[in-house]
Amino acid sequence: MEFNKIIERRGSACFKYDALKTVYGREDLIPLWVADMDFAVSDEILKALKTRLEHPIFGYNFPNEQFHQSIKNWMDKRFGWDPSALKTISVPSLMTALAIAILSLSKTGDKILIQTPVYPPFHSTVVEHSRELLTNPLIRVENRYEVDWHDFEAKCSRAKMFILCNPHNPVGKVFSREELQRMHDICSKHKVLIFSDEIHADIVYPPFQHIPIASLGPENVITGISPAKSFNLAGLATAVMFAPRGEISRALAAMNEALHTFMGNSFGIVAFTAAYTKAGYWLDELLTYLQSNRDVLRNFFANELREIKMLDCEGTFLAWLDCRQLGMNEAELKDFITNKAGLALNPGHTFGQEGQGYMRLNFAVPRPILTEALDRLRTALRDKL
Numbered sequence: 001m002e003f004n005k006i007i008e009r010r011g012s013a014c015f016k017y018d019a020l021k022t023v024y025g026r027e028d029l030i031p032l033w034v035a036d037m038d039f040a041v042s043d044e045i046l047k048a049l050k051t052r053l054e055h056p057i058f059g060y061n062f063p064n065e066q067f068h069q070s071i072k073n074w075m076d077k078r079f080g081w082d083p084s085a086l087k088t089i090s091v092p093s094l095m096t097a098l099a100i101a102i103l104s105l106s107k108t109g110d111k112i113l114i115q116t117p118v119y120p121p122f123h124s125t126v127v128e129h130s131r132e133l134l135t136n137p138l139i140r141v142e143n144r145y146e147v148d149w150h151d152f153e154a155k156c157s158r159a160k161m162f163i164l165c166n167p168h169n170p171v172g173k174v175f176s177r178e179e180l181q182r183m184h185d186i187c188s189k190h191k192v193l194i195f196s197d198e199i200h201a202d203i204v205y206p207p208f209q210h211i212p213i214a215s216l217g218p219e220n221v222i223t224g225i226s227p228a229k230s231f232n233l234a235g236l237a238t239a240v241m242f243a244p245r246g247e248i249s250r251a252l253a254a255m256n257e258a259l260h261t262f263m264g265n266s267f268g269i270v271a272f273t274a275a276y277t278k279a280g281y282w283l284d285e286l287l288t289y290l291q292s293n294r295d296v297l298r299n300f301f302a303n304e305l306r307e308i309k310m311l312d313c314e315g316t317f318l319a320w321l322d323c324r325q326l327g328m329n330e331a332e333l334k335d336f337i338t339n340k341a342g343l344a345l346n347p348g349h350t351f352g353q354e355g356q357g358y359m360r361l362n363f364a365v366p367r368p369i370l371t372e373a374l375d376r377l378r379t380a381l382r383d384k385l
């Protein structure tokens, strides 16, 4: 099976491997941290990129008609939602989109709400632009997380913007239609803008289904999407946001121009279009493989290594591991996972204080690597006990 193939990534200026020494102090770790995949992209994407390479000029670009059409068709086919009534604004990345939204639609000191524990740049992008962070911590209920509705509404009454992460990184939650509707209603009531980061939308396991929150009413929603996660294209720096036409999209587009982030990347545009027009079948195969990896992990923590609990993973290729029963503080846990088990994972506290005692594990790797990582963890833990 193609996804079982181990590809050497060291030496390709690859952050996940080549930054191990800088971030973790050693190079001999199995890297299960940065959220990209150790799989080759689909043949269709490679072929489209090779064809583009045959044209020897790499001047300025713009996202063309095929690019826009591919997005519309993809959203329609995969999520039953046609975003063409909205303005599509292209940017180099989802986090650029978020920064643009914050800069153009809020002002210094405005309050911006996030649901912790959550992807660290949600915290930093708010704070670095001198906005005030409000948190609505998700509540752990058995093996999954729920929204604290009372707190959500109280915070919304003071917030300018809410940054939704759906599917949610790191907790793996896929928000239901009812939850999305309720968040949407509360935000509308309090005139809160929603920035919905849906970069993991394509990676959802049955019976769960991704619902774009803008499909419930787009007037106060900006949605960010990209094939970076699902087609492993993060290095090609191409993403888009959908925004209501009029004042909101004008402000976003003006900031995109002011920051000179609107031009597009020659290869990103080509790969993006090829992914969305030709590689849907590849994504379906990938999802089957990822689901099996998730189930390997789930069985391992449910039956073999019960000291660590894996939360339900409804979407994303990220497992959220509750390590609190090990009785270690943050430094001890990081030291144990890094230096005893030989794994590079993301410490939970980096996602917010609610993540203390947790670790995030990226399972988008060939199964033999995953199995070796679990062997290492088992051995390290048995030695410790």
Ligand SMILES: Cc1ncc(COP(=O)(O)O)c(C=O)c1O
Pocket: 035, 092, 093, 094, 095, 096, 119, 165, 169, 197, 199, 200, 226, 228, 234, 239
């Ligand atoms: C929820 C979420 N948003 C955004 C990103 C980063 O996307 P980009 O590289 O397009 O900024 C990630 C990457 O892990 C992510 O998990």
